[in-house]
Amino acid sequence: GAVVSQHPSRVICKSGTxxxxxxxxxxFQATTMFWYRQFPKQSLxxxxxxxxxSKATYEQGVEKDKFLINHAxxxxxxxxxxxxxxxxxxxxxxxxxxxxxxxAFFGQGTRLTVV
Amino acid sequence: xxxxxxxPEALRLQEGESSSLNCSYTVSGLRGLFWYRQDPxxxxxxxxxxxxxxxxxxxxxxxxxxxxxxxxxHITAPKPEDSATxxxxxxxxxxxxxxxxxxxxxxxxxxxx
Numbered sequence: 001g002a003v004v005s006q007h008p009s010r011v012i013c014k015s016g017t018x019x020x021x022x023x024x025x026x027x028f029q030a031t032t033m034f035w036y037r038q039f040p041k042q043s044l045x046x047x048x049x050x051x052x053x054s055k056a057t058y059e060q061g062v063e064k065d066k067f068l069i070n071h072a073x074x075x076x077x078x079x080x081x082x083x084x085x086x087x088x089x090x091x092x093x094x095x096x097x098x099x100x101x102x103x104a105f106f107g108q109g110t111r112l113t114v115v
Numbered sequence: 116x117x118x119x120x121x122x123p124e125a126l127r128l129q130e131g132e133s134s135s136l137n138c139s140y141t142v143s144g145l146r147g148l149f150w151y152r153q154d155p156x157x158x159x160x161x162x163x164x165x166x167x168x169x170x171x172x173x174x175x176x177x178x179x180x181x182x183x184x185x186x187x188x189h190i191t192a193p194k195p196e197d198s199a200t201x202x203x204x205x206x207x208x209x210x211x212x213x214x215x216x217x218x219x220x221x222x223x224x225x226x227x228x
Contacts, residue, residue: 103149108158
């Protein structure tokens with residue numbers, strides 16, 4: 001199957017700082033990327049959908065100024081959590097889908113802890 | 116509103132004890148139903164995609180089936196390494212841009228040796 005690499009796998013940051021998470025499709029061109037958030041023992045909640053070269057579409061309740069998404073190339077999308085607070089601590093997962101593709105392939109996830 | 120539910124929330128099986136997981140959905144514009152396996156601290160791993168009622172797919176000890184309102188993931192003679200959370204997701208939307216995945220809450224499966 002297609003490979004999606006997410007980096008870093010774990011990050012600890014101080015409250016008020018910003019953190020950038022990268023999501024790369026290694027062996028296909030990802031025209032669409034999705035960013036999810038997952039709390040312990042809960043399912044994935046879609047945060048935003050981005051198409052290469054376009055602004056991301058955010059789900060209701062997700063602050064676009066806090067969660068900055070960039071999808072500047074067909075193989076890379078980034079999620080920047082700005083001015084992070086402890087309540088932003090969570091597991092963030094990206095997935096990527098090729099143009100015309102039906103399946104979305106997931107990254108390994110990033111465990112963010114804000115202290 | 117598009118909704119996906121899964122049952123049971125958690126399931127404990129003895130090794131070799133077959134069972135089924137359920138995924139029920141209420142969506143408009145279904146563009147596929149997906150099953151994923153997720154291990155703790157990892158991203159979901161793709162298992163199956165089903166598109167139409169009556170469709171079935173198999174992979175090792177797993178078999179997924181689909182009706183118009185639900186999907187089942189049958190696990191035959193499970194092994195401890197099958198322990199994981201199994202997520203069901205539906206792909207909805209009218210256009211390639213607008214399509215996204217709606218996930219169910221998952222079923223946490225534990226297979227005891």
